Amino acid sequence: MLEDQRWQPVPGTTGAEIYSFLRKPDVTCSNAYLIRTPGEILLIDTGANAGQMDWIMALVDDLLLEAPRPVTLVVTHCHADHCLQATRDRRFRALPHLCVAAQEAGARALGAGDAARTVAELMGWEIEPLPVRLPLPTAHDREVGSPRPVDGVMLTTDTLEADGGIALHRQQVPLHSGDTLLVYHTPGHSPDSICIQLGGYLFIGDLLFSTSPGVAGLAGWDQPTLLASIRRVRWILGHESVSLCCPGHGRSIPAAAMPRLLDRLEEEAERMAGVGAFDRERLTDSLEHAIDLLQEANRIFAAIAGRLYALAYRLDDLGEASEARRYQELLESDQIDEFLAGFAQFADEFNAGEKLEVQLVLKAIQVIQRIETHFAGDRLDHVVDASLLHRADRLLADFMNTIMGYQDTVHLSAVDLPSVLCDLVAGVSTPPFSDEAFIEAADDPTAYRAELVSRLAYLPLFEGVDLLVGGDSPLPPVLIDRERFCDEVVGVLEDMAAAGAREILLSPHREGDTVGLLIRGSCALPPRRLRFYRRKFGLCGASLAVTGDGVGLLLLLEAVTP
Secondary structure, three states, rough: OOEEEEEOOOOOOOOOEEEEEEEOOOOOOOOOOEEEEEOEEEEEOOOOOOHHHHHHHHHHHHHHHHOOEEEEOOOOOOOOOHHHHHHHOHHHHOOOOOOEEEEEEHHHHHOOOOOOOEEEEEEHOOOOOOOOOOEEOHHHHHHHHEEEEEEEEEEEEEEEEEEEEEEEEEEEOOOOOOOEEEEOOOOOOOOOOEEEEEEEEEEEEEEOOOOOOOOOOOOOOHHHHHHHHHHHHHHHHOOOOOOEEEOOOOOOOEEEHHHHHHHHHHHHOOOOOOOOOHHHHHHHHHHHHHHHHHHHHHHHHHHHHHHHHHHHHHHHHOHHHHHHHHHHHHHOOOOOHHHHHHHHHHHHHHHHOOOOOOHHHHHHHHHHHHHEEEEEOHHHHOOOEEEEEOOOHHHHHHHHHHHOOOOOOOOOEEEEEHHHHHHHHHHHHHHOOOHHHHHHHOOOOOHHHHHHHHHHHHOOOOOOOOOEOOOOOOOOEEEEHHHHHHHHHHHHHHHHHHHHOEEEEEEEEEOHHHHHHHEEEEOOOOOOHHHHHHHHHHHOOOEEOOOOOOEEEEEEEEEOOO
16 A cells, blocks of 8 residues: 555566655645656656645656656646646756646646636636646647657557456556556546556556546546446456555555456446536536535434434433433434534535635535435434425435536426415415324333324424415416425424414415516515525425515415416
């Protein structure tokens, strides 16, 4: 295994040594690998961190003092987190006999300072043009294949056949030390992605991160091409003497562990045919959604935790110590509060200008994935009302759909709105238990405890609040996703009740060619809550407006015409 910031021999070479800059996976900076041989200095990626580049330059300066020799930077792909410092650092660009090598498509993007293709604009960075003297492997190389002299280096390209008849283009770059650098074109994450082999080490860039949320869909990302490149890398590992894979982010990976990782990568990539472009527009939408996510997740999971606390206390007070302990342990084993607190701290750092937009979005993804691992709604379905659990599940799923650019699945059906509203009000006003069921469970300890828990966990949110359904009749049916719509209406009612409304009117009526639903309380909802509900009701088939006095929400629904 490679150790961070220590010279180590490269197996299978004639004396090459490697000095690795290994970082925790972070979208703002990649790993970098510095390699010294008697005849040259090789650098695989620089990363984007200025401090890392300072350390690289200090080592390079020392090596050049020992023995002047050419310096070659090989870029695994042109994304700015891998090469920003190469474009910016004047000391690096002024090195004598410097040669920058990149795949042909990446060479064009770097040479033009293309902020879109290098994803620099997504990061909010400016990138300067970087001339690439050694384009690897070009379309001409793939067609001709014969040796080609470039900048004093004789390149040879051959085309191999991976599983399924997939072409794998391999280029041999001879080094002054007598070793050969093998460059394989493995597009998919980006058009210019390459894997680089020196001795027993294979540098794989961002291959293993290609399906990560916030990475899938970046400029040039291509699902079919990525699937083909996974097979290409399988061929390399099966036919070349590779002992260790060195990724663009994180620790090195023994070659023996790669097949399992490639299996998982392939499974994930297979499911990503519908991924949208992760561009500036989607980043902005995701950022807005992430901020709303923090607020709503705190509300929902605080409500769930509060009910568990109250339930455990009441059970213990009634002498049901073991049952109380079960719910207390369920609460204590849950790390959701910790995840959300970490997200809130990260958001504070973002607001202070210490984090980038894309970092906040990726932090939200990380939090969502951790919450999904720990949150099991089925353990709570007899403790917490279904609406709250549905909203928690959808909160997580809707955010991930935004990140991945998936089209949100809306199940619209024609319903009678007044009937739906009457059922909704009856549902939230009626306890989820009955005296008859409680009496019938008296002789069954398990059933009795379940009934007891349902009663103790019940929280009458609308106690003292009059929920009134009025409005026009008859009305044509409307098209909505009924379950989603009802859950979001309940959320609005809870917000209005929490704001002090003692009477809330739900008034369906004709609104031109559409059907409107006015939900009127006594206090205005904050702008951020309105933004949140505007997004959520949009997924139900409704559009949201606010009444002139601010204390009512108006939902416009599509009417079903005969």
